[in-house]
Amino acid sequence: MNGRDPLESAEHPIPEQTLRRIPLYHQILAEMQARSEAYVSSRHLAQFFRIDDTQVRKDVSLIGYKGKPKAGYSILGLKKAIEEFLGINYENTAILIGAGRLGSALSQYPGLAEYGLRLVAIFDNDAARTGTVLGTFTILPMESLQRVVRSFDVGIAILCVPKDAAQSVAGRVVSLGIKAIWNFSPTQLTVPADVIIRHENIALGLAILSHYLKRRKKQDSSASAAGVRENPPQKLIDIFARCQPKREFLVQILEETQKALGYISRESIGHIADFLNISPERVVEAAAFYPLFRTEPPARYRIALCRGETCSRKGSEDLREVIGRELHIADGETTADGKFSLEMVPCRGLCAEAPTVSVNDRIIPVRSAEDFASHLRTLA
Ligand code: FES
Incomplete structure (x- = not known):
């Protein structure tokens, strides 16, 4: 495996969507490993995210891992490659600021350690909280922030402070040299370009x-x-x-x-x-x-429209517009009467017939957008 840190490479940044999927691949692989499975195909991983298997192969190649022809990816090998890529095997030192309900719960979450995060201190500016014990920590006052950050070489600040205080707390941790913020405060923060920030929208x-x-x-x-x-x-x-x-x-x-x-x-x-x-x-x-799972019953007419490159070039967007106009639904939606649903699907390998659209898994011939509109009207 050729490990590299794409976040440090401005020339080859990893797409945001890929970065979001990688920890989820890890979670799926961990579950498969626990079930003693040895190999997984890109197609199998793709279905969890309703994406094309070529996209999974691209994601995995960005990690620098290769599968075996026919067998697929070794679950153990790919999981290790992801751990290396995400730095899960390296310890990151973190502090948590804001010991309210969310901060308290997060500080006790064992998953932090599983993902290589070592929490070294918890801070709060409420005098009623400082000095009290939370798990294995004594909550420290904000005045101790600088000393702790310097002593532990802290890399990540987890913010769980109220919205109004978040920007000034972020400014303070950045001024102490912290380069990564995990923000659970319900507000967007502005930080210098060299600081990595991740907003969690709990709401x-x-x-x-x-x-x-x-x-x-x-x-x-x-x-x-x-x-x-x-x-x-x-x-x-x-x-x-x-x-x-x-x-x-x-x-x-x-x-x-x-x-x-x-x-x-x-x-x-x-x-x-x-x-x-x-x-x-x-x-x-x-x-x-996982986008794969539906929690509503399938519609009577399940329309699947290909969003692959060839189909897009050959008019699938026009067909999507027709569906919006005739049925008032977008990707992933079902009409109020439960009759029609629309799902935009990856390339089905039928590019010669592009744009491909199926109703209840049967490809229907489409001569023009108008022809398709009248087909929908007939079904309705
Ligand atoms: S791009 Fe639509 S079937 Fe290939």
């Missing part, structure tokens, strides 16, 4: 989770009002029979459930949670995390 993630949970609670209450307590359907029982009741099987179970039922239904979320002995929220979180 957005929570909004997605709360949406699913609200719907599930409704479902649960109507089910219990009706006195219904159903056993898993046979298809789920068959899936459970092939898997072990371990957390590492969650993604595999979700994959198989979607294959069997067409989507991850609210009932199946409860059954999967029971089988794995985890909370339904954890299942919802995983299902919402």
Whole structure:
């Protein structure tokens, strides 16, 4: 493997989307490794993100790793390559500022250490908090910041401070020479160009989770009002029979459930949670995390429009406009009556017939945008 740090190379920056996917590849590989799997194909990884397998191969080549023809990628080898690339095997020293609820929870999160982050101190400017103990830390006053940063050669500052204080705290840590900020404060920060900043939009993630949970609670209450307590359907029982009741099987179970039922239904979320002995929220979180998984029933007419290069050149954008005009839906959406859904899909290897569009997995011939519009009207 030829490891290199693309973040340091202005000439060959790694695309943002690739950087976002790499830790997720790592997570999937870790789960597969825990299931004693040895190899994975680019196609298999691609389906989690609804991207083309050539994109996965590009991502992996940017890491500097190569697969084996026919066998695919060694799970162990690729996982190690990603760890090297992300610097997970090197320890990064971090401080956390803001010991409120979020900061306290984050400081206790064991995943920080798993990703090579060594938290050395926690700060707060609230006198009622400083001097109190949080896990293995005593919360320090902001006056101690400079001393700690210098003594531990701190590389990363995790900010969990209120919105109004975030910019001035960021300015202070930057002035002490910290070059990376992980910002959990609900505001965008301005930092010099040589400082790496990562904003976490917790509110957005929570909004997605709360949406699913609200719907599930409704479902649960109507089910219990009706006195219904159903056993898993046979298809789920068959899936459970092939898997072990371990957390590492969650993604595999979700994959198989979607294959069997067409989507991850609210009932199946409860059954999967029971089988794995985890909370339904954890299942919802995983299902919402990967674009692969659908949590709504498939539409009666599932339109899949190719967004590959050749199809784009040959008019798939015009067809997308027709769908927007006729059905008022965009990529990933379903019409209110549940009749039509649209999914933009990667190249299907049918470029000679571009632009390719299918309805319920059957390619339909398209002579012109108008011809396609009238086809949709007929279906409607
Ligand atoms: S680009 Fe659409 S099928 Fe190849």
